[in-house]
Amino acid sequence: MISRIIKLKTSIPYCAILIGLVCSIWSNSVVAQEKWKLADDDGWLKIYTRPMINSKIKSIKVECTLEASASQLVAAIVDIxxxxxxxxxxxxxxxxKQISPLDLIYYSEVTVPWPVENRDYVVHIMVEQDPKTKAITINSPCIPGYVEEKPNIVRISKSVAKWTIVPMEKNQLRVEYLLEVDPLGSIPPWLINLFATKGPSETFKKLRTHVKKDIYKKTSYPSIVN
Known part of the structure; x- marks a missing residue:
């Protein structure tokens, strides 16, 4: 029987996962988490945070609407x-390593303000599209190996990040982005707050413009139905 879920091995610029790099921490517990709290509301863009269990670090949820097709947004994200x-x-x-247009492995480094050391990571992202709803789900775990760890840069080894892209009216998308990542090391509270709201806000505002480039509008993928 043909699977009802179309699975595509891919890698989106995982740098997007580090939008809230120092705002989230890995947790294996799945019980009794607090409710999401609205941290920023710009109408089309909403940012929520909630503490991780037994941690002062926060996980992040972004909800927004974007003017683009599904293929267009994916093309912008995978353009490393x-x-x-x-x-x-x-x-x-x-x-x-580029295995196919939608199967990528890449390395990224993120600048973090002094006195905290920069972070880096290697990631391989998986994309699924539901053939009925056309919703695209992008899961993006960090993976080990490929690049040796570097002096004075902290390697991110554990993360949970997920994009959910849902087509609405013509050329309109509803997007949800979830992030939990262990930044490792000691993170000062002022830096946690900075990345918890400013990072996601600036990223998605720029993405809103970036995705409208002609090169992305002209991109299509056989495995993605707009």
Whole structure:
């Protein structure tokens, strides 16, 4: 029987996962989490946070609407060479392995204000599209190996990040982005607050413009139905 879920191995610029790099921490517990609290509301863009269990660090949820097709948004996200144009604090993004247009492994470094050391990571993202609803789900775990750890840069090894992209009216998308990541090391409270709201806000505002480039409008994928 043909699966009802179309699975695509891919990698979106995982730099997007580090939108709230120092605002989230890994947790294996799934019980009794607090409700999401609205941290910023710009009408089309809403940012929520909630503490992780037994941690002062916060996880992040972003909800927004974007004017684009599903393929258009995916094309913008997987365009690794330009993710520094829209992702907050993105410093370096290097393709490691391109298996197919939607199957990528790459390395990224994120700039973090002094006195905290920069973070880096290697990621491989998985994308699924429901053939009935056309909703696209993008799960993006960090993966080990490929790039040696570097002095004075902290390697991110544990993360949970998920995009949910739902087509609405013609050329309109409802987008949800969830992030939980262990930034490792000691993070000062002022930096937690900075990345919890400013990082997601600036990233998605820039993405809103970035996705409208002609090159993305002209992109299509056989495995993605708009």
């Amino acid at each position: 060479k330009t993710c520094g144009e829209w992702v907050y604090s993105s410093k370096k993004n290097i393709m490691i």
